[in-house]
Amino acid sequence: MEELKGKRIDVLDKGFVELVDYMGSDELIVNAARVSYGGKKKNSDKSLIEYLIRNDHTSPFEMVEFIFRIKVPIFVARQIFRHRTASFNEISGRYTVYEEEFFVPKDYRKNTKKNRQSSEVIDILDENLIKEIKNSFKGSFALYKKLLDYGLARELARVVLPLSTYTLFYYKQDLKNLLHFLKLRLDYHAQKEIREVANAMLYFVKQVVPITWEAFEKYKLKKVEITEVDLQSLPKEKQNLLMAILEDLPNYLPSSTRKEELISQLDTLFGQDGGEAS
Ligand SMILES: Cc1cc2nc3c(=O)[nH]c(=O)nc-3n(C[C@H](O)[C@H](O)[C@H](O)COP(=O)(O)OP(=O)(O)OC[C@H]3O[C@@H](n4cnc5c(N)ncnc54)[C@H](O)[C@@H]3O)c2cc1C
Numbered sequence: 001m002e003e004l005k006g007k008r009i010d011v012l013d014k015g016f017v018e019l020v021d022y023m024g025s026d027e028l029i030v031n032a033a034r035v036s037y038g039g040k041k042k043n044s045d046k047s048l049i050e051y052l053i054r055n056d057h058t059s060p061f062e063m064v065e066f067i068f069r070i071k072v073p074i075f076v077a078r079q080i081f082r083h084r085t086a087s088f089n090e091i092s093g094r095y096t097v098y099e100e101e102f103f104v105p106k107d108y109r110k111n112t113k114k115n116r117q118s119s120e121v122i123d124i125l126d127e128n129l130i131k132e133i134k135n136s137f138k139g140s141f142a143l144y145k146k147l148l149d150y151g152l153a154r155e156l157a158r159v160v161l162p163l164s165t166y167t168l169f170y171y172k173q174d175l176k177n178l179l180h181f182l183k184l185r186l187d188y189h190a191q192k193e194i195r196e197v198a199n200a201m202l203y204f205v206k207q208v209v210p211i212t213w214e215a216f217e218k219y220k221l222k223k224v225e226i227t228e229v230d231l232q233s234l235p236k237e238k239q240n241l242l243m244a245i246l247e248d249l250p251n252y253l254p255s256s257t258r259k260e261e262l263i264s265q266l267d268t269l270f271g272q273d274g275g276e277a278s
Helices: 026-037 045-054 059-063 074-080 127-150 154-160 175-186 192-208 210-221 228-232 236-252 256-270
Strands: 008-011 015-023 065-073 087-090 108-111 119-122 166-174
Touching (some): 059 166, 059 175, 065 175, 127 154, 175 192, 175 210, 228 236
Antiparallel strands (some): 008 015, 108 119
16 A cells, blocks of 8 residues: 555656555444444444435544545636535745646537536637637737746746646545545536546545445435426326335345335425325
8 A cells, every 4th residue: 555655646747646655444444433332333334324324413524534635727626615514725926936837628618508517528619719819828928928028026026827727736535525526526516627636545545444335325325316396397106116116125135224214304305204295
């Protein structure tokens, strides 16, 4: 595992995600959790982690921490910085001169009509437009240099640089909140570029805490939520059919805790005694 430290995954044209350091493992999580029962081992590590994940018993996952060094364009960094539960240290454009490096997309996408957050690939973007994009980067950087040469402070000269300029920062987060980050940023609603960063982080998470990731994927990512509103929007006979299937489902589940959990969710959806939604 030591060889993971310092490993770098290239992302977003000229960027990367590097694992600087991490603390903890699946074993640390179960040891922390078992303190609740006086340290006694009642079940396997895997089933304990699955239980913790399913029941949102999240504090043991805060024992594990990851530190990444990340280089991405500013427009992606802005999205990453929204995650307040991470700690950051970013290169300063007041103390350093930016490199002439800009993110050039590999695929060009247009917005879709059905979802404002989605975009789809345009097969061919006019070559002239691509040239114009690159020229605008060149022009911005030339002006930046000109302003610096003129004697303008770095903190002001940078105002002419585009959002595709790369920034570099350290990112530290505990596993509980990193899983939350990954859930949001691996999702198809998230912008493709931040998904690429999340996937690189996931590469490391999978290796450091494989049991936790498997449980998180099984119980938190691969699931379907049905609300009362969803149910009521179905025609009556489909409502009844779906309710009958859901009410029967606990009878087929091997794990008693999973059964109890599902029954309690069904009680919330259908009312304490189950039965039809009106
Ligand atoms: C697909 C997508 C689209 C988005 N679009 C927009 C957009 O258009 N505009 C925009 O502004 N943002 C947008 N965001 C950002 C989003 O609103 C969140 O700010 C971001 O995802 C961070 O999530 P978070 O607060 O859950 O994470 P974190 O900041 O890491 O917090 C994790 C959890 O800790 C708790 N927490 C942390 N800090 C506080 C606090 N101060 N008060 C209360 N609880 C706290 C919350 O429970 C929170 O869920 C978008 C995010 C996604 C994934």
